[in-house]
Amino acid sequence: MRxxxxxxxxxxxxxxxxxxxxxxxAGASAAPTxxxxxxxxxxxxxxxxxxxxxxxxxxxxxxxxxxxxxxxxPSQVAEVPSxxxxxxxxxxxxxxxxxxxxxxxxxxxxxxxxxxAFVVVRRRRTTGV
Amino acid sequence: MTSLSRRAFVTAAxxxxxxxxxxxxxxxxxxxxxxxxxxxxPSGQPSAPSSAKTAHALARSVPVTLRVPAIGVDTPVIQxxxxxxxxxxxxxxTAHDRAGWYRHSPTPGQTGPSVILGHVTVGAYGDGVxxxxxxxxxxxxxxxxxxxxxxxxxxxxxxxxxxxADFPSDEVYGNVARPELRLITCGGTRTGTGYLDNVIxxxxxxx
Numbered sequence: 001m002r003x004x005x006x007x008x009x010x011x012x013x014x015x016x017x018x019x020x021x022x023x024x025x026a027g028a029s030a031a032p033t034x035x036x037x038x039x040x041x042x043x044x045x046x047x048x049x050x051x052x053x054x055x056x057x058x059x060x061x062x063x064x065x066x067x068x069x070x071x072x073x074p075s076q077v078a079e080v081p082s083x084x085x086x087x088x089x090x091x092x093x094x095x096x097x098x099x100x101x102x103x104x105x106x107x108x109x110x111x112x113x114x115x116x117a118f119v120v121v122r123r124r125r126t127t128g129v
Numbered sequence: 130m131t132s133l134s135r136r137a138f139v140t141a142a143x144x145x146x147x148x149x150x151x152x153x154x155x156x157x158x159x160x161x162x163x164x165x166x167x168x169x170x171p172s173g174q175p176s177a178p179s180s181a182k183t184a185h186a187l188a189r190s191v192p193v194t195l196r197v198p199a200i201g202v203d204t205p206v207i208q209x210x211x212x213x214x215x216x217x218x219x220x221x222x223t224a225h226d227r228a229g230w231y232r233h234s235p236t237p238g239q240t241g242p243s244v245i246l247g248h249v250t251v252g253a254y255g256d257g258v259x260x261x262x263x264x265x266x267x268x269x270x271x272x273x274x275x276x277x278x279x280x281x282x283x284x285x286x287x288x289x290x291x292x293x294a295d296f297p298s299d300e301v302y303g304n305v306a307r308p309e310l311r312l313i314t315c316g317g318t319r320t321g322t323g324y325l326d327n328v329i330x331x332x333x334x335x336x
Contacts, residue, residue, distance in 0.1 A: 076241030077302040078233040081217035084296035087259070088315025088324040089222055089252040 187238030194274035
């Protein structure tokens with residue numbers, strides 16, 4: 001009797017343990033199976049985090065910096081001139097040098113005429129004509 | 130009694146071992162996941178810096194001569210800056226005028242648009258150094274002699290005549306990905322004092 005009772009008890013304990021073990025395994029594997037499937041969510045968390053950090057901070061930051069660099073800040077031409085360059089002087093126009101020499105010539109001619117008139121007047125006065 | 134308890138312990142131990150094996154598998158699979166992440170992240174990182182362009186740019190050196198064999202240009206090059214009104218300075222009006230490099234642009238051969246200007250006519254002195262610039266065609270050669278003794282050789286890609294009122298500053302002075310050269314002079318219809326248009330030669334470094 002005792003033997004049967006004890007063996008039945010042992011079997012029951014074994015069965016309980018065996019059932020709890022899978023339950024435990026299921027519970028423990030629910031965490032791991034969630035970790036594998038939640039590791040995807042955990043991998044999603046790391047993958048967006050590490051790949052978002054490397055891809056955003058490494059690919060968008062460096063790739064945005066050169067593109068921003070090429071368009072804005074480090075302009076290859078340090079100072080962009082305004083308007084169009086005036087790289088042609090036609091014969092009709094005169095340079096400032098020509099203008100100054102013209103003015104100087106006109107001034108000298110006026111002085112000569114004035115001086116000549118002064119001499120003529122003085123001569124007329126001295127001769128009494 | 131003892132044999133029964135042995136059996137019971139053996140059964141319990143077997144069940145515990147089975148449960149332990151199941152749990153162990155879960156931890157190893159989750160341990161594989163971080164390894165994949167670790168392998169995917171480094172493989173993503175090297176791919177990003179591998180997209181770098183190689184340009185045959187030259188070291189910075191100021192241009193001192195300019196040769197354009199197709200139109201018989203062989204001239205010294207002076208340096209030009211900005212005028213007080215913000216426009217680009219132009220070479221002086223002299224009998225034997227020279228070309229001028231805009232010193233706020235890259236030197237010929239550096240990555241970017243290097244800008245060289247010259248007169249088409251110099252008033253009473255007659256033709257300017259860039260008198261026949263508009264005759265250049267695609268494929269013509271331009272050689273810029275640099276201060277360090279090297280020569281930057283360019284090939285003409287485009288010759289454009291544009292109205293001064295619509296001068297394409299972005300295309301002339303804007304950033305580019307390779308070493309380029311712009312030769313600029315006046316052209317088009319003459320007015321009393323100058324010209325209505327600009328002739329712009331776009332060229333790229335080829336040697």
